Amino acid sequence: MTLSDLKENQMATITKIDDTCSISRRLFDLGFIEGQNITCINVGAFGSPIAYNLRGFKVALRKKDADKVWVVL
Numbered sequence: 001m002t003l004s005d006l007k008e009n010q011m012a013t014i015t016k017i018d019d020t021c022s023i024s025r026r027l028f029d030l031g032f033i034e035g036q037n038i039t040c041i042n043v044g045a046f047g048s049p050i051a052y053n054l055r056g057f058k059v060a061l062r063k064k065d066a067d068k069v070w071v072v073l
Contacts, residue, residue, distance in 0.1 A: 018069075
């Protein structure tokens with residue numbers, strides 16, 4: 001399952017990030033690392049952007065970028 005599949009208030013653990021995408025380095029710098037817990041806190045009206053709580057801060061990603069992060073519940 002990818003990060004964009006999470007519903008609001010659902011928590012998951014990051015298992016993998018697609019390292020071939022152009023945003024992977026930026027995600028890593030923001031704290032998107034394997035084993036990190038992340039919570040979906042708000043989904044935009046048309047499904048994008050999606051806001052997440054990660055390590056005590058909020059970050060919003062476009063759906064196409066959230067599709068590059070795999071998680072498990």
